[in-house]
Amino acid sequence: MINNKFGSVDHFLSENNLPFEDFFRFGLSVDCVIFGYHHGTLKVLLIQRGADPFKYQWAIPGDLVSPEEDLDSSAERILQHLTGLKDIYVEQFHTFGQRDRHPAGRVVTVGYFALVESEKYQPVASHWASDIGWFDIRNIPPLAFDHDDILAKGIEFLRKKVRTEPVVFNLLPPKFTLLDIQGLYEALLLEKFDKPNFRKKILSTGVLVPLDEVQTNVAHRPAKLFRFDQERYDTLKGNTINFEL
Amino acid sequence: MINNKFGSVDHFLSENNLPFEDFFRFGLSVDCVIFGYHHGTLKVLLIQRGADPFKYQWAIPGDLVSPEEDLDSSAERILQHLTGLKDIYVEQFHTFGQRDRHPAGRVVTVGYFALVESEKYQPVASHWASDIGWFDIRNIPPLAFDHDDILAKGIEFLRKKVRTEPVVFNLLPPKFTLLDIQGLYEALLLEKFDKPNFRKKILSTGVLVPLDEVQTNVAHRPAKLFRFDQERYDTLKGNTINFEL
DNA sequence: TTTCTTAAAGTAAAAAGTACTATAACCAAA
DNA sequence: TTTGGTTATAGTACTTTTTACTTTAAGAAA
Numbered sequence: 001m002i003n004n005k006f007g008s009v010d011h012f013l014s015e016n017n018l019p020f021e022d023f024f025r026f027g028l029s030v031d032c033v034i035f036g037y038h039h040g041t042l043k044v045l046l047i048q049r050g051a052d053p054f055k056y057q058w059a060i061p062g063d064l065v066s067p068e069e070d071l072d073s074s075a076e077r078i079l080q081h082l083t084g085l086k087d088i089y090v091e092q093f094h095t096f097g098q099r100d101r102h103p104a105g106r107v108v109t110v111g112y113f114a115l116v117e118s119e120k121y122q123p124v125a126s127h128w129a130s131d132i133g134w135f136d137i138r139n140i141p142p143l144a145f146d147h148d149d150i151l152a153k154g155i156e157f158l159r160k161k162v163r164t165e166p167v168v169f170n171l172l173p174p175k176f177t178l179l180d181i182q183g184l185y186e187a188l189l190l191e192k193f194d195k196p197n198f199r200k201k202i203l204s205t206g207v208l209v210p211l212d213e214v215q216t217n218v219a220h221r222p223a224k225l226f227r228f229d230q231e232r233y234d235t236l237k238g239n240t241i242n243f244e245l
Numbered sequence: 246m247i248n249n250k251f252g253s254v255d256h257f258l259s260e261n262n263l264p265f266e267d268f269f270r271f272g273l274s275v276d277c278v279i280f281g282y283h284h285g286t287l288k289v290l291l292i293q294r295g296a297d298p299f300k301y302q303w304a305i306p307g308d309l310v311s312p313e314e315d316l317d318s319s320a321e322r323i324l325q326h327l328t329g330l331k332d333i334y335v336e337q338f339h340t341f342g343q344r345d346r347h348p349a350g351r352v353v354t355v356g357y358f359a360l361v362e363s364e365k366y367q368p369v370a371s372h373w374a375s376d377i378g379w380f381d382i383r384n385i386p387p388l389a390f391d392h393d394d395i396l397a398k399g400i401e402f403l404r405k406k407v408r409t410e411p412v413v414f415n416l417l418p419p420k421f422t423l424l425d426i427q428g429l430y431e432a433l434l435l436e437k438f439d440k441p442n443f444r445k446k447i448l449s450t451g452v453l454v455p456l457d458e459v460q461t462n463v464a465h466r467p468a469k470l471f472r473f474d475q476e477r478y479d480t481l482k483g484n485t486i487n488f489e490l
Numbered sequence: 491t492t493t494c495t496t497a498a499a500g501t502a503a504a505a506a507g508t509a510c511t512a513t514a515a516c517c518a519a520a
Numbered sequence: 521t522t523t524g525g526t527t528a529t530a531g532t533a534c535t536t537t538t539t540a541c542t543t544t545a546a547g548a549a550a
Contacts, residue, residue: 022312023272023273023309023310023311023312024270024271024272024350025269025270025271025312026269026270026271026272026273026310026312026353027268027269027271028268028271028273028342028353064268065268065271065342066268067267067268067270067271067351068344069344070342070343070344071340071341071342071343071353072342092339092340094337095316095337095340095355096316097273097310097315097316097317097355098315098316099313099314099315105269106312108271108273108316108353110340110342160409163409164405164408177528178528178529179527179528194508194509194510195527195528195529196509196510196528196529196530196531197507197508197509199528199529200507201506201507204506214528218516218517218527219516219517219518219525219526220515220516220517220525220526220527220528221514221515221516221517221526221527221528221529222515222516222517222527222528223527223528223529224528224529242489244487422497423497423498424496424497439539439540439541440496440497440498441497441498441499441500441540441541441542442538442539442540442541444497444498445538446538449537459547463496463547463548464494464495464547464548464549465494465495465496465497465546465547465548465549466495466496466497466498466545466546466547466548467496467497467546467547467548468496468497468498469497469498
């Protein structure tokens with residue numbers, strides 16, 4: 001136990017001879033793995049770095065956390081700044097703190113993932129990134145820093161998440177067909193499903209409501225449109241719905 | 246983009262007028278939610294603080310991360326120091342970064358959880374904590390800082406984890422009965438299971454091997470002992486075993 | 491030997507999952 | 521207007537899994 005200008009903080013590191021101030025020299029950043037779904041492929045939003053280190057290399061968008069902001073607020077700020085969208089689905093998934101992960105010093109980064117309805121948003125390069133774009137998750141270029149690890153963990157996390165919670169609907173427009181959902185599941189889990197059985201399963205969860213609308217401008221029988229019923233899900237939550245396929 | 250003694254780091258906070266150094270004044274800590282299973286109840290290891298703030302209040306054991314160590318190493322160090330045990334099951338689950346969570350300044354904490362075979366270990370109070378002990382998860386005292394949140398999230402995480410991965414065996418001795426596992430599941434998930442069906446389900450996962458041994462010193466027919474087969478699990482991993490009950 | 495507790499196997503009905511087939515709706519080109 | 525191609529959607533037969541029980545028997549202790 002040490003008492004000084006930082007107040008008193010437990011730690012049993014007092015044994016080693018680092019000055020106490022050195023324990024308060026961490027940099028903290030937030031990186032956001034942003035997912036979007038486009039015509040049957042699941043994509044991630046990446047930026048191309050405009051300066052060293054890793055100049056011109058692709059990276060997961062992120063920023064330093066300000067000493068004055070909460071961690072979650074920081075993630076929201078980055079997303080807002082990057083996409084201009086509000087009320088995006090965001091969730092923290094893992095923190096990366098390898099000693100040597102950042103050449104500029106000791107920077108620990110907290111990984112968040114976000115799900116955006118990509119129709120709503122076309123990315124534009126801005127002053128802090130030379131380029132920006134969507135990449136198919138099956139074809140990602142080498143990334144800066146330890147961002148390969150971060151991305152891999154983010155995808156892994158989403159794949160697990162999808163089994164127990166209805167998060168996929170955040171990637172779709174408010175009205176969608178059953179085949180849209182199936183395509184999204186197939187793009188994410190990289191496997192094919194039987195159509196009749198898929199629709200039975202997904203309808204049996206009871207959280208989809210059919211609308212009195214069908215597709216338009218299609219060269220075949222138009223599919224019925226559905227929407228996700230959040231309230232229905234909240235009431236059913238107790239009896240663990242299984243979204244596993 | 247800013248270049249200075251910290252090297253160059255992306256950030257679009259340059260708009261506000263905080264000196265850049267202020268972005269490198271975070272403290273980082275690790276808190277470990279340590280689970281143990283004792284005679285039908287699931288317990289958590291807590292320490293009683295020996296000094297202000299929150300003097301004499303119970304808390305989740307943790308420590309500041311040294312500038313020279315990796316995040317994961319820090320968690321291992323704390324566990325080693327606290328329990329004297331090596332090769333404990335440890336995993337990161339969430340990072341807590343509310344601006345005002347620590348009165349001593351801006352300290353962000355990374356939550357880890359650990360599973361220990363509690364037979365092996367009886368806690369002893371040491372110089373840095375006035376007391377230490379196991380608490381039933383159904384009866385936890387008010388905790389220091391935001392540790393109530395951390396504990397709640399840790400328990401939640403374990404409950405989810407248990408559905409898809411065979412982590413419970415880390416809480417049991419190497420040889421155990423089927424009823425031991427059932428008791429553990431019941432203590433964790435707070436529900437009762439039908440015995441014959443439970444054993445069918447747990448055996449159907451194929452990762453338990455029966456031993457040629459039975460219980461001793463029991464006042465009834467002794468149960469057969471089993472062990473968890475890690476290798477078998479690794480080979481079956483591909484075909485997602487379901488540990489859901 | 492009897493009694494008590496618990497392990498462990500069995501069983502029958504219901505539910506869920508799987509792999510299909512069949513039908514009907516719709517568009518577009520002939 | 522007809523016809524062919526495509527896709528939504530319903531249905532069906534079969535297998536497997538789950539669920540809620542009952543039964544049997546193995547040990548320990550009185």
